[in-house]
Amino acid sequence: xxxxxxxxxxxxxxxxxxxxxxxxxxxxxxxxxxxxxxxxxxxxxxxxxxxxxxxxxxxxxxxxxxxxxxxxxxxxxxxxxxxxxxxxxxxxxxxxxxxxxxxxxxxxxxxxxxxxxxxxxxxxxxxxxxxxxxxxxxxxxxxxxxxxxxxxxxxxxxxxxxxxxxxx
Amino acid sequence: xxxxxxxxxxxxxxxxxxxxxxxxxxxxxxxxxxxxxxxxxxxxxxxxxxxxxxxxxxxxxxxxxxxxxxxxxxxxxxxxxxxxxxxxxxxxxxxxxxxxxxxxxxxxxxxxxxxxxxxxxxxxxxxxxxxxxxxxxxxxxxxxxxxxxxxxxxxxxxxxxxxxxxxxxxxxxxxxxxxxxxxxxxxxxxxxxxxxxxxxxxxxxxxxxxxxxxxxxxxxxxxxxxxxxxxxxxxxxxxxxxxxxxxxxxxxxxxxxxxxxxxxxxxxxxxxxxxxxxxxxxxxxxxxxxxxxxxxxxxxxxxxxxxxxxxxxxxxxxxxxxxxxx
Numbered sequence: 001x002x003x004x005x006x007x008x009x010x011x012x013x014x015x016x017x018x019x020x021x022x023x024x025x026x027x028x029x030x031x032x033x034x035x036x037x038x039x040x041x042x043x044x045x046x047x048x049x050x051x052x053x054x055x056x057x058x059x060x061x062x063x064x065x066x067x068x069x070x071x072x073x074x075x076x077x078x079x080x081x082x083x084x085x086x087x088x089x090x091x092x093x094x095x096x097x098x099x100x101x102x103x104x105x106x107x108x109x110x111x112x113x114x115x116x117x118x119x120x121x122x123x124x125x126x127x128x129x130x131x132x133x134x135x136x137x138x139x140x141x142x143x144x145x146x147x148x149x150x151x152x153x154x155x156x157x158x159x160x161x162x163x164x165x166x167x168x
Numbered sequence: 169x170x171x172x173x174x175x176x177x178x179x180x181x182x183x184x185x186x187x188x189x190x191x192x193x194x195x196x197x198x199x200x201x202x203x204x205x206x207x208x209x210x211x212x213x214x215x216x217x218x219x220x221x222x223x224x225x226x227x228x229x230x231x232x233x234x235x236x237x238x239x240x241x242x243x244x245x246x247x248x249x250x251x252x253x254x255x256x257x258x259x260x261x262x263x264x265x266x267x268x269x270x271x272x273x274x275x276x277x278x279x280x281x282x283x284x285x286x287x288x289x290x291x292x293x294x295x296x297x298x299x300x301x302x303x304x305x306x307x308x309x310x311x312x313x314x315x316x317x318x319x320x321x322x323x324x325x326x327x328x329x330x331x332x333x334x335x336x337x338x339x340x341x342x343x344x345x346x347x348x349x350x351x352x353x354x355x356x357x358x359x360x361x362x363x364x365x366x367x368x369x370x371x372x373x374x375x376x377x378x379x380x381x382x383x384x385x386x387x388x389x390x391x392x393x394x395x396x397x398x399x400x401x402x403x404x405x406x407x408x409x410x411x412x413x414x415x416x417x418x419x420x421x422x423x424x425x426x427x428x429x430x431x432x433x434x435x436x437x438x439x440x441x442x443x444x445x446x447x448x449x450x451x452x453x454x455x456x457x458x459x460x461x462x463x464x465x466x467x468x469x470x471x472x473x474x475x476x477x478x479x480x481x482x483x484x485x486x487x488x489x490x491x492x493x494x
Contacts, residue, residue: 001173020174020216023203043204044270056243056272062203063273066174067196067218114268122247123263125401130252130259146401147267 003066009034010078024068025049025060028075036077036105040149047148050106050113051075057113059147076105079112088112088165097161099152107148111162114144118166136166170212177217180224180346180380186217188348188376195219195378197239198273200266201282209292210299220275224380227251233385235344238277238378242332243268245276255384257391257410261335264395267402277379280333280343280359283370284326284432285404287311297323298367305367308468314406317467317474318431324367325468327429328360329404334428335393337436338410339384347377356382360433367432389414389422390489396429396481405429407478413489415449423486425461430478437461440482449490451483458482 004017009032016031025042028034028051037060040048044062051060052074080086085093088108098104118140123130126143134140141162142155150158177183187193192214196202205211224237227248234250245251246262266274288294288306295304307315307325315325333356341356359371373379391412397403408428414421423444425437440461447453458479465475 001171003174020172021169021206042207044200047267047269050269053272057269058272059200059269062200062270064174064196064199064203064216067199067220110269113272117243117247117268120247122243123252123259125260125263127263130246130256130263143401144268147269 003069005065005069007068007070008072010073010075018065020064020066022065023061024051024053024063024065024073027065028060028073034075034077036075037109038102038105040103040106045149046103046106047110048103048106050110050148052109052113055113055116057110074109076108079108086112088161091161091165092158094164095157095161096154097158098150098154103148103150103152107145107150107158110145110148111158111165114141115162115166118144136163138163169206169209170214172213173215175215175217177219177222180219180222180378183217183219183222184346184348184376184378186215187378188374190215191375193217193376197275197278198241199278200270200274201278205283205290208290210290219378230383231385233383233387236276236382236384238275238380238382240276242266242271242274242276242279245332246271255335255339255387255391257338257393257412258332258335258384260393261331261395261408261410264393264405264408265331276332276382279330280336280379280382281371281373282330285329286315286326289326298326298363298370301366301368311470312468313470314404314429315468315471316431317465317471317478318427318435318462319362319433320431320466321363321365321367323365324363324432326363326367326432328370328431328433330434331393331395331405331408331428333360334408334426334434335391335410336382336384337426337434338391338412338424339387340424342383342385343379344381344383345373345377346380347374351380352377353383356434357436363432370432387412390492392485392489392492394481394485394488396477407474407481409478409481409485411482411485411489413449413486415490418448420444420447420449420453425482425486427478427482430465430474437482439464449486451487454483454486455479
């Protein structure tokens with residue numbers, strides 16, 4: 001079944017007519033040419049396809065595009081440019097928060113979404129008690145970023161980059 | 169993947185009618201489990217009815233407790249002040265599950281209805297009575313380290329993978345549904361079922377019956393969730409324990425214990441609870457009660473470790489709650 005979908009992607013209104021079986025990730029990459037989100041596992045386990053969907057970080061491989069008609073999507077490419085990088089992108093450069101770079105656009109979108117969740121006071125598995133406001137500790141950052149895998153193992157520098165972007 | 173039609177439901181009644189009339193139709197919420205299963209070829213609906221835009225996305229005080237809309241996202245539920253303050257066990261269970269990205273998509277009802285992560289269920293090339301009734305169980309005698317030790321049958325040893333549902337079981341939650349024959353209230357202990365000789369049925373819901381809300385009654389005492397897993401984050405439970413404990417002057421006024429990772433459903437430890445209620449809140453009593461609960465365990469060689477692990481986790485959680493109570 002074909003369906004026409006309109007999305008705002010990185011500030012631009014985009015329309016495509018696709019099969020209902022097309023995931024949000026495949027719509028972005030294969031139909032709209034937006035290749036910042038990457039296909040890693042395609043089963044929601046690695047986080048490399050993470051974008052901000054209506055402001056929240058989500059994996060795009062486990063979502064049918066048709067369900068998200070009308071949504072606003074920000075990919076890593078929409079956060080900043082090579083000339084004017086987003087503070088999170090700048091921090092990943094400053095701290096070598098990557099090696100091969102394949103997981104990086106997902107890491108960056110996830111980190112931006114994660115800091116907003118922390119700012120909003122959402123608890124995590126390592127928050128000492130769920131009633132009090134969580135602190136921005138390295139342990140909190142690591143736990144909250146556990147949905148983004150890095151096969152190169154750049155985790156130490158990723159945590160340092162996120163700390164810098166969050167304000168030191 | 170088989171082609172499918174897509175409809176967006178505008179009200180619960182319409183959603184139920186759309187699915188109930190077609191055996192090949194299914195509700196679609198967050199999609200984190202169903203979409204994966206469609207990719208794996210485990211299920212192939214011909215119609216998906218999107219229920220995420222139904223007005224079922226609020227958490228409100230209700231009848232002395234709290235009513236959780238079926239469409240509330242796991243992240244929103246874990247962060248909700250009413251849940252964090254009154255039902256910390258539920259907030260803890262939610263943040264112990266999946267990843268931040270998945271919790272932003274997954275819904276309350278979808279979490280309850282997620283299916284087992286048994287590797288054979290997810291692998292179409294192997295026999296599995298849950299996926300293909302009558303084909304046999306590859307897990308019995310196969311890779312069973314992650315699988316059930318309580319309430320198993322000769323046809324299936326799958327576990328229910330949810331953390332959230334374990335906390336809800338300890339909280340005596342009531343699941344509200346809308347079906348072709350009208351609304352229904354189901355105590356959470358009666359929502360999921362044991363495999364018996366029909367492991368293809370995870371729950372007692374009828375086809376087309378839609379979960380609309382989960383009600384949590386008021387609860388007295390302290391509560392906590394502890395999850396034991398192979399990694400410290402982003403892994404399913406080997407064993408988990410949700411408990412509510414109310415101690416008055418050293419005596420257990422009320423106790424509720426539910427186990428995850430050990431059975432086809434969130435396992436309410438009724439035997440242990442009955443032994444503890446009205447008795448002393450001591451380490452000895454906790455050990456004896458946990459041991460009594462696990463008397464019924466029938467593990468495989470590979471998952472026998474879960475029996476002492478579950479016993480010790482129950483004791484540890486009760487001990488911690490006891491310390492907090494005083």
